[in-house]
Amino acid sequence: MLTPPPGQEARSPGARRSGTHGCKSEVTFEASGRAEHRGLSERRCDGRFCRQDDLDQGKPRGALRIAAARWEIRGRNPAHARGRPARLGRIVMKVTRDITERRRADEALRVSVDSVKDYAIFMLDRDGTVASWNAGAARIKGYRSDEIIGKPFSVFYTQDDIAAGKPDLGLEAASRDGRFEDEGWRVRQDGSLFWASVVIDVLRDATGKTRGFSNVTRDMSEKKRTADEIKDLAERLLRSDRELEQFAYVASHDLQEPLRKIQAFGDQLRLEYENQLGAEGQYYVERMDQLAKRMRVLIDDLLTFERVSNRDNKVTTVDLPEVVSGILSELDAWIKELRAIVKVEALPTIVADPVQMRQLLQNLIGNALKFHRPDVPPVVTVSARCRDTRAPRRRRGDATGKVCDIIVADNGIGFENKYASKIFNLFQRLHGLEEYEGTGLGLAICRKIVERHGGTITAEGKPGEGAKFTATLPCR
Ligand SMILES: Nc1ncnc2c1ncn2[C@@H]1O[C@H](COP(=O)(O)OP(=O)(O)OP(=O)(O)O)[C@@H](O)[C@H]1O
Ligand SMILES: [Mg+2]
Structure with a gap:
């Protein structure tokens, strides 16, 4: 700021004398003269920028005195530095900043x-x-x-x-x-x-x-409560999942022995007491044998489920076209019997557990063939689609975010979409045994397999039109 000639101070745009505008100024002084600055009246010097009540209280004069004293204390005067009283000049520089806005x-x-x-x-x-x-x-x-x-x-x-x-x-x-x-x-x-x-x-x-x-x-009480509830629920789910696995383990191992004995006694009854049993007795023994067989299938499926749950994934490259053609040749007789058409589109090679990939596709293709409409030959399509789940600008060269959808679709009986997630539960079936046989464990095994690979599986259906299952696996 320029040092104005005495009595002609620069006026800052917002600095007004009147207090009616509520304008406040922060005033700093640098004195190059003695506080009394002979020859300058207080009013001429800076009084016109002050409010009347400040003038009445002698504030401008006091401010000059402080400024001069500070200047001396700071020792900016070279004379003072030599220990002599300063010969003080007459110029006072006043810097006014308008801080009204602040x-x-x-x-x-x-x-x-x-x-x-x-x-x-x-x-x-x-x-x-x-x-x-x-x-x-x-x-x-x-x-x-x-x-x-x-x-x-x-x-x-x-x-x-x-x-x-x-x-x-x-x-x-x-x-x-x-x-x-x-x-x-x-x-x-x-x-x-x-x-x-x-x-x-x-x-x-x-x-x-x-x-x-x-x-x-x-x-954050509400948020904390919700977070605690979710944590609690997740823990309970995990616990029940573990309990279920434990149950599957016990059921599959410990039930085998008594079942084997039931079947063995049934066989003995049939062989040694055939004549005494009569037609009705033989029918009962026959039914008992059928039920024991069904129980064996149930136990075997539970055992499979338990193995999928507890087995470490043995991950390697899996040639999906090879896996599917192996499954189809195993099912060949059934496919012919049903006059089914199975279309296999281009499938990739992925990194996964080969045994489990086979179980997954076997269950899905098996269901697609099994749940066909009466008198309508099944048409089953097996396809795959690889995609990047990340936003385009976040895509990098690595595999993170890339996934592979494996899709099995059919033209069978379908189901209502409200059952789309339920059917993955253990023993959950939508149809009676008389219509379609099965234990209701196939899709639970599929879900376990996919989840153990870090993926998801979903189902879509339309009654009377068909069903579509999509297993989404992360690419490694
Ligand atoms: N492709 C499909 N079309 C129509 N319904 C299906 C299809 N796949 C599964 N479902 C329904 O979901 C239920 C559960 O399927 P899941 O494979 O778990 O059992 P399942 O085939 O009955 O028995 P399992 O597979 O243990 O022999 C089936 O009983 C059926 O009602
Ligand atoms: Mg099944």
């Missing part, structure tokens, strides 16, 4: 912070005493501002946290690192607890010294 902005910020309701926003002194309080803080913590300002912010902490020194540790961390973030239980005025997400920021002065802290607290 004040307005500060005020607007304060008002808007005060009215925020979703966040508790409050200031702390250096020692953690509450210095300000907004509407959100009152809502979340329950204190009115006059009840809490001046109190230590440790009152928001639980007794255990206070005993562990948590409030001080938080302030220390914020002082050291600039910011401290925490989640934990906090105490409301009525003693009730809420789950809080807390951010403490340090406030420093121009020299870097800690002036205090700002504290922003959010009540």
Whole structure:
């Protein structure tokens, strides 16, 4: 800023003398003359930029005196540096900055912070005493501002946290690192607890010294409750999954022995007591044998399910066209009997457990053939589609995000889509045994296989039109 000639100070655009505009100025002086600056009247010097009440209180003169004294203290005068009293000149430089807008902005910020309701926003002194309080803080913590300002912010902490020194540790961390973030239980005025997400920021002065802290607290109780419920549910699911696996293990191993004996006694009855049994007795023995056989199939399927659950995936490259042609040659007689058409489109080579890939496709193709419409020869299509699940700009050269959909579709009886996820449950069947045989374990095994490969399986159906199963496996 230019040093104006005495009595002709530069007028900053916003600096007005009148107080009616509420204009506030921050005035700094640099004196190149003695405070009394002989020959300059206070009014001429700077009085016209001051409000009348400031003039009445002699503020401009006082300011000049302070400026001159500071100048001397700073020792900018070379004469003073030599230990002689300075011969002071007559020029005073006054720098005026219009900070009206800044004040307005500060005020607007304060008002808007005060009215925020979703966040508790409050200031702390250096020692953690509450210095300000907004509407959100009152809502979340329950204190009115006059009840809490001046109190230590440790009152928001639980007794255990206070005993562990948590409030001080938080302030220390914020002082050291600039910011401290925490989640934990906090105490409301009525003693009730809420789950809080807390951010403490340090406030420093121009020299870097800690002036205090700002504290922003959010009540996350609802979110925490939901997260806890989900965690609880996931744990229960995992537990029931494990229990089911355990059950499958026990059932498949321990039921085999008694079943074998039932079948053996049935055989003996038939062989040694055939004549005594009569027609009715023979029918009963026959039924018993059929049921025992069915139970054996059930146990075998359970055993398969249990093996899929507990077997480590032996991952290697799997040539899907080869797997499918192996399955089709095994099912050849049945395919001919049904006059079925199985179309196999181009299939890739993938990295997976070959035994399980075979089980998966066998179950899906088997179902597609089995659940055909009466008198309508089945048409089954096996296809695959590889795709990148990432957004185009995130795609990289590696396989992450790439998946392979293996699709088995048919023109059979289909099903209502509301059953699309249910049919993957253990023993879940939509049709009676008289119509279609099976144990209801095939799709549960499929799902287990796909999930063990980090993938998903979905089903779509339309009654009387057909079904489509899509196993999505991540590419490795
Ligand atoms: N392609 C399909 N079309 C129509 N319904 C199907 C099809 N695949 C499965 N379902 C329905 O889903 C049920 C469950 O299938 P899943 O393969 O688990 O059992 P299943 O074939 O009956 O017996 P299992 O496979 O154990 O011999 C079936 O009983 C059937 O109702
Ligand atoms: Mg099946």
